[in-house]
Amino acid sequence: MSDMSVASTATRKAFDAQAIRRDFPILSQQVNGKPLVYLDNGASAQKPAAVLDAMDRYYREMHSNVHRGAHTLGDRATAAFEGARETVRSFLNASSTQEVIWTKGTTEAINLVANGLAQKLKAGDEILVSHMEHHANIVPWQMVAERTGAKVVPILVTPEGELDMESFNSLLSNRTRVLAITHVSNVLGTINPVADMVSQAKARGIITLLDGAQAVPHFQPDVQALDCDFYVFSSHKLFGPTGIGVLYGRAALLEEMPPYQGGGEMIERVTFEGTTWNTLPYKFEAGTPAIAEAVGLGAAIDYLNGLDRAAMESAENALLNRANQLVETVPGMSIIGTAKHKVPVMSFKIEGLHPSDIGTLLDQQGIAIRTGHHCAMPLMDFYGVPGTARASFAFYNTLDEVEQLFTALQKVQRLFA
Numbered sequence: 001m002s003d004m005s006v007a008s009t010a011t012r013k014a015f016d017a018q019a020i021r022r023d024f025p026i027l028s029q030q031v032n033g034k035p036l037v038y039l040d041n042g043a044s045a046q047k048p049a050a051v052l053d054a055m056d057r058y059y060r061e062m063h064s065n066v067h068r069g070a071h072t073l074g075d076r077a078t079a080a081f082e083g084a085r086e087t088v089r090s091f092l093n094a095s096s097t098q099e100v101i102w103t104k105g106t107t108e109a110i111n112l113v114a115n116g117l118a119q120k121l122k123a124g125d126e127i128l129v130s131h132m133e134h135h136a137n138i139v140p141w142q143m144v145a146e147r148t149g150a151k152v153v154p155i156l157v158t159p160e161g162e163l164d165m166e167s168f169n170s171l172l173s174n175r176t177r178v179l180a181i182t183h184v185s186n187v188l189g190t191i192n193p194v195a196d197m198v199s200q201a202k203a204r205g206i207i208t209l210l211d212g213a214q215a216v217p218h219f220q221p222d223v224q225a226l227d228c229d230f231y232v233f234s235s236h237k238l239f240g241p242t243g244i245g246v247l248y249g250r251a252a253l254l255e256e257m258p259p260y261q262g263g264g265e266m267i268e269r270v271t272f273e274g275t276t277w278n279t280l281p282y283k284f285e286a287g288t289p290a291i292a293e294a295v296g297l298g299a300a301i302d303y304l305n306g307l308d309r310a311a312m313e314s315a316e317n318a319l320l321n322r323a324n325q326l327v328e329t330v331p332g333m334s335i336i337g338t339a340k341h342k343v344p345v346m347s348f349k350i351e352g353l354h355p356s357d358i359g360t361l362l363d364q365q366g367i368a369i370r371t372g373h374h375c376a377m378p379l380m381d382f383y384g385v386p387g388t389a390r391a392s393f394a395f396y397n398t399l400d401e402v403e404q405l406f407t408a409l410q411k412v413q414r415l416f417a
């Protein structure tokens with residue numbers, strides 16, 4: 001046995017992925033006649049029974065509209081909904097639930113911030129993003145730039161898939177108004193040095209937003225330690241339901257921003273002469289919210305809180321290490337994104353094979369991965385590829401599944417060779 005496999009066995013025992021898998025009903029099925037190997041967690045993660053049960057219980061026992069205070073069910077629904085907000089606050093270590101705003105997801109959260117900051121932007125101002133952003137952290141800024149005359153400027157990426165800090169330093173200027181970057185790249189898995197970048201930006205009075213969509217499934221951010229102005233993520237990547245996400249925002253900035261949408265809930269008083277806004281966080285939550293989904297997200301975070309997070313991180317690292325070791329067993333395979341600090345996401349190509357063919361052939365063997373541009377076309381252009389194949393692991397994946405992936409890739413490669 002190599003040192004690596006001894007260490008992996010120890011991690012497996014300490015973490016017991018098999019026991020954890022039993023918490024996720026969807027994982028125990030066959031797909032195309034083979035046991036499902038789900039390696040598309042970066043696109044959307046699976047849900048533990050605790051989340052399904054919490055949402056089911058909510059609808060069976062307490063559903064009503066929230067914040068109406070008219071009857072008992074309404075009070076129960078409101079308590080569950082606001083309880084979930086407190087769970088998110090604690091998860092992010094935000095100082096107040098006023099700073100935790102429900103959105104549909106990461107995409108809507110970034111659109112909300114971009115719109116809210118439009119009034120602070122003028123022609124010649126710069127919004128610094130990076131070459132490795134998801135389209136959700138590029139396009140909303142481009143739309144606001146078009147309206148205001150500001151400019152979206154990308155920080156370069158190194159061939160290994162790290163942010164180029166020389167490029168960052170050279171682009172920071174007194175024209176920079178906003179720094180909006182991803183905490184973790186969905187394509188490369190790179191964990192960016194966001195705390196340092198935020199601190200440099202802050203020193204110049206630049207507003208900062210971190211896209212945490214791919215970070216939160218792997219580790220817990222601390223928004224006060226990061227000192228960012230905004231932090232956004234989606235529930236469905238954090239083992240919670242679809243249809244809900246979170247915008248953390250510094251209260252002072254949220255107070256200055258205009259509402260994103262108008263309607264019920266977000267108002268204090270409406271007359272035909274004019275309307276005044278509700279207090280935070282409700283000012284940004286027009287209409288009946290996604291109540292059951294908030295409850296589900298709260299349950300997902302409670303579930304994660306019950307796991308040994310340090311053991312989970314080392315189990316995930318063991319998956320990535322094993323995958324890296326096995327790359328050389330597939331002729332012509334290479335990894336895109338070899339940063340020093342990574343979450344277990346592996347984008348790859350195999351010479352002579354189109355990513356979508358790899359995906360289809362793996363699916364026939366019960367293995368789900370993602371192929372394509374991953375909503376990161378500028379990054380695909382940088383690497384000169386139309387797309388990649390991507391295996392993205394979660395804590396419920398096992399070393400056996402990593403081996404199965406590579407056995408299947410060897411087969412695919414032989415088929416085309």
Ligand SMILES: Cc1ncc(COP(=O)(O)O)c(C=O)c1O
Pocket residue numbers: 042043104105106107108134136137182184185186211213214234
């Ligand atoms: C880094 C990153 N940002 C933003 C998003 C968009 O998330 P959503 O579609 O849940 O709004 C994703 C989704 O893949 C992502 O990976």
